[in-house]
Amino acid sequence: MNFLHQAISQAFDTIFNVQIPENQVNLEQTKKEFDGHVTFVVFPFIRHTKKSPEETANILGQYLKENCTQVADFNVIKGFLNIVLNDEYWLNTFEQQILKEDFGFLKPNGEKVMVEYSSPNTNKPLHLGHVRNNLLGYAVAEILKAAGYEVIKANLVNDRGIHICKSMLAWQKFGNGEKPETAHLKGDHLVGKYYVIFDQEYKKEIEALKADGKTEDEAKKQAPLILEAQEMLQKWEAGDDEVKTLWKTMNSWVYAGFDETYKKLGVNFDKFYYESNTYLLGKDIVEEGLAKGVFFKKVDDSVWIDLTADGLDEKLVRRADGTSVYITQDLGTAQLKYDDFKMQQSIYVVGNEQDYHFKVLFLILAKLGKSWAKGLYHLSYGMVDLPSGKMKSREGTVVDADDLIQEMQDTAKEKTEALGKVDHFEDAEKENLYRMIGMGALKYFLLKVEPKKRLLFDPKESIDFQGNTGPFIQYTHARIKSVLTKANYQELKVTYPSHLAETELDLIQILSKYPEVLASAAKEHNPAAIANYTYDLAKSYNKFYQTESILKVEEENIKQFRLQLSCHTAATLNKGMSLLGIEMPERM
C-alpha cells in the first residue's frame, strides 16, 4: 500500500505544488457500502488545494488512475476519494506476501522482553481471575515472539508469608496428617482447604473474644491462632527446621497441583523466581537511594521517598525497625531480573488493583537513575467479577480453575455429541477434540475482551460455542481442512484467474492485514486485537465458502487458486489462534 502514500504525496506536489509528507497521507479501508478498497479523505488538505473537496478528490483520483498501474478506478463522494485497486494488485499481494513461509512473523528486532505473569500464592488453588492472568500473559508473550522479540516468560511465586503460615498452622492443628494421596485431592486444593479452615477457626476465636468484651480490632489482633501464625512466620524467617520442612512439603503439594493446572491451560515459563529467595532483596537499594538523596530518613529512622511532586504521596520504603515493606522487595527483584537478563522491556501482568503500586515502583526506579526503568510496563487488566460481585476465596464464591476447565470440556462434549458428527472418531481423538474445543471456547471468551476492561462471568450461563467464539473459528479451520483433504491438496504453482470474485478479494484483503494487526497487538499488548481479527477472517472465509464452490468449479486453475486461498486462510487462522494458545482441530 506504500505506493499509494507515495503517489498521493507526489500528486499534491505536481498538481498543487504543495509538499505533503507521505506519513501525513492517511489511508483507510473503504467502508463496505461504498465501491473501492482504499479511501483517502481530502478534507484536511483543501486549504492547500484551494478547491472544493469534490474537485480535489476528483483531480487526485484522476492522477492516480493515470499514474498507478494498480489503480483500476476511483469514485468520489463528498470529500472521500475511494480508490479501486485492480485484481492483479491483490493477486500480487497474495503471491508475494501471504504465500511466503514467514508470513505472519515479523523480523527479529534484537530486543529482549520479559513477561512476568501468573505469579500465584501457594496457599490456595487457582481461580478464574488467575486464569485470565495466565492466558493474558501467555498470549502477550507469544504475540511479542511473533512480532520479533526474544521473550522470557517469568513466574514470581509468592511462596512465603503469613498466608502460607495460616495454611500450615491449620494443617498442623486440624489435618491429622492428611496428604493429597490420602485425601484424594490435588495438592493445591488440599492446602487451600486448610487456608479456609484457618479462617473459619480464626473467626470463631474472634467471636469468642468479642463476647468477652473486646473490640473487633483487639479480637483480630489477640486471637491465639493469628498470634501462632505470626510466631510461625518468625520461626520460618529464623530458619527453624521443623517449620521449614513443613513449608517445603506443603509447597511441593501446591506445585504439583499448579503444574497440572498450567498444563491444562497450556501455559509455560522459562524462569521461576521465588519470593522466599527474593524477599530480602532491596535493602541495598534503600541504601543506594539514601546515598543518592532520592530517599530520606524521618526522625524515627524510617526511610521514605517523596513523590508529591509527581502527584503521588510520600511512600515508605523501610520501616523504623529496619524491616522491609512490600515495595522494597519489588525494587530488589526488578534489579535482580535486569541483572539476570539485561532485557530492554519488562512487562508485569498484574490486575488493576495494583495500578498505584506499579506507578510508584517504576517511578522510584526511574528516580534512582536506573536506565532500564523506562522499559518497565504494567499490563493492568480488569478483575473478573461474578453477577454477585467480587470473587472471594474465603467466602467460597470463587470459580475454581480446575472445575471450570472440566466444565468447559464436559460442555464441549455434550454439544459435539449432539451434532453427531464425530461418532466414528476414535475415543482418543474425541477426548482430545473435546479438550481443544472446551479450552478454545474458554480462552477466546477471556481474551477477546480488551485487558483493561473488567469481565463479567456468569457461571449459570455457559460460554457460547456459536458466533464470535473460539469454536466458530476452530470450526472454520476444520472445514477448510476437510476440503483440502477431499481434494488431496498439494501446493503447486497456480495460474491465477484474470478476475477475482468479490469474496475472494475480500479474503485476500483481510489476510493481507494480518502483519499490521500483529504489530499493533504487540505494541498495545492486546491479545483481543488478534482474537477479533481472527474472527473477521473466519467470517470472511465462511462467506466465500458459502458463495463460491471450490471442488466443483470447471476451470482447474480457479480450483487450484481457491484451494490455495483456503489453505493459507487456514494457516493464518492457525497462526493467530496459536498466539492465544488456542489449538485448531483438523476435523470436528
Next chain:
RNA sequence: GGUUGCAUAGCUCAGCUGGAUAGAGCAACUGCCUUCUAAGCAGUAGGUCUCAGGUUCGAAUCCUGAUGCGACCA
C-alpha cells in the same frame, strides 16, 4: 477526601492515529442442508454512543465538568 480506570443495541463486545448512514455475536423472528462439515450463510427487528458544555469543515473517538460503577492511596 485524593488519584485512577470504565460507561456504545435487552445481554456480551468491536469501532485503528477524529471522517461517510455507529458494527459483530447472543437472545427474538424469517429463509437456506438430494450440492465442498448448518458449531455455517442470508435477512428482519433492535441506538439520543450515560449527561451537559467546548475544540473542529467533521466527535462514540480529543478537552472540561457532572452522574453512575469499580479499583487504589491515606
